[in-house]
Amino acid sequence: MKISKFKEYIVITLGIALVAFAIEYFQAPNNIAAGGVTGIAIILNAVIPSLSIGIVSLVLNVLLFIVAIIFIDGKFGVKTIYASVGLSLMIWVIEEFLKPVAITNDLMMATIFGALISAFGMAIVFNENASTGGTDILAKMLNIFFHIDIGKAILAVDFLITLVSALVFGVDVALYSMLSIILLGIIIDRVIEGFNVCKSIFIVSKKSEEISRYIIDTLDRGCTFLKGVGAYTGKESDILYAVLSRNQFIKLKKYIKEVDPEAFITVGEVHEVLGEGFNDIK
Structure with a gap:
C-alpha cells in the first residue's frame, strides 16, 4: 500500500472515531436517534438492551450492502466498506471495553455537541471520497424504484427513523433527534467547504x-x-x-x-x- 493510501485510511479512521465518540458519549446515552443505521441501532438497543449498538449497526450495514448488490447493482469503494464496517466495530469496542456514560444529560447540549463532533467526523470521511454507508442505500433504492430525489429520499428515511424514535422515546426526544439531523446536514456542508477552500x-x-x-x-x-x-x-x-x-x-x-x-x-x-x-x- 502506498504511503498516500495509508494516510487516507488513517484520516478515515480519525473521522469514524469522532463519529463513534459522538454516538456513544452524546447521542446513544440520551436516546438521540439521529437517523441512519446507528439511529435504528439506538432504537433497537433501547427496546432490547442486550443488543449492542455496534453489532446491530454492523449487521444492518452488511444486509444493506447485500440488498444493494442484488437490487441496484451496488458498487462500493473499498474505503466506503472500510468506513462502514470500521464505524460499527469502533462503536462496539467503545461499548464493550470503555463502558461509556453520557458526558451530559442535557438534551440540547447533547444534541448540539453530538451533531458537531459527528458532523466533523463524517465530513472528514466524505472528504476522502468515502461514506459510512447505511441508509444512503435505502435512499438510493427509493430513488430508483419510486423516482424520489436522493436528497428527499434521505430525508424521508431519516424522518421515518425519527418517527419510530418518537414512539419509543417520546415526542420531545424525537424532536431533538430531528434537530440533530438538521444540524448534521448544515455542519457537514460547512466543514467540507472549509476543507476545500x-x-x-x-x-x-x-x-x-x-x-x-x-x-x-x-x-x-x-x-x-x-x-x-x-x-x-x-x-x-x-x-x-x-x-x-x-x-x-x-x-x-x-x-x-x-x-x-x-x-x-x-x-x-x-x-x-x-x-x-x-x-x-x-
Missing part, C-alpha cells in the same frame, strides 16, 4: 513571467495569462490568474515580495475547484 489570485506585476514560472515549477500548479489594459495609463499588461491552496498562496506571497514588492494582487476565496490538480468533475 482555495485562493483565487489575480496578479499584475512587471515580473509576471518569473512569477508564473515559480507557480508552475515550484508550486506545481497551473496558471493563466490574461491580457489587460490599464484604464489610467492605457498600457497593455499581463494579468496572471491562478488557484492555489492556502499554504501555496503563503509561499507565493513571500516570493512576490522578494521579486516585485510593487506587484498588485487581488485574492478571493473559492469553496470548490474542479479539474486537473483538484477534485474530479462528477
Whole structure:
C-alpha cells in the first residue's frame, strides 16, 4: 500500500472515531436517534438492551450492502466498506471495553455537541471520497424504484427513523433527534467547504513571467495569462490568474515580495475547484 493510501485510511479512521465518540458519549446515552443505521441501532438497543449498538449497526450495514448488490447493482469503494464496517466495530469496542456514560444529560447540549463532533467526523470521511454507508442505500433504492430525489429520499428515511424514535422515546426526544439531523446536514456542508477552500489570485506585476514560472515549477500548479489594459495609463499588461491552496498562496506571497514588492494582487476565496490538480468533475 502506498504511503498516500495509508494516510487516507488513517484520516478515515480519525473521522469514524469522532463519529463513534459522538454516538456513544452524546447521542446513544440520551436516546438521540439521529437517523441512519446507528439511529435504528439506538432504537433497537433501547427496546432490547442486550443488543449492542455496534453489532446491530454492523449487521444492518452488511444486509444493506447485500440488498444493494442484488437490487441496484451496488458498487462500493473499498474505503466506503472500510468506513462502514470500521464505524460499527469502533462503536462496539467503545461499548464493550470503555463502558461509556453520557458526558451530559442535557438534551440540547447533547444534541448540539453530538451533531458537531459527528458532523466533523463524517465530513472528514466524505472528504476522502468515502461514506459510512447505511441508509444512503435505502435512499438510493427509493430513488430508483419510486423516482424520489436522493436528497428527499434521505430525508424521508431519516424522518421515518425519527418517527419510530418518537414512539419509543417520546415526542420531545424525537424532536431533538430531528434537530440533530438538521444540524448534521448544515455542519457537514460547512466543514467540507472549509476543507476545500482555495485562493483565487489575480496578479499584475512587471515580473509576471518569473512569477508564473515559480507557480508552475515550484508550486506545481497551473496558471493563466490574461491580457489587460490599464484604464489610467492605457498600457497593455499581463494579468496572471491562478488557484492555489492556502499554504501555496503563503509561499507565493513571500516570493512576490522578494521579486516585485510593487506587484498588485487581488485574492478571493473559492469553496470548490474542479479539474486537473483538484477534485474530479462528477
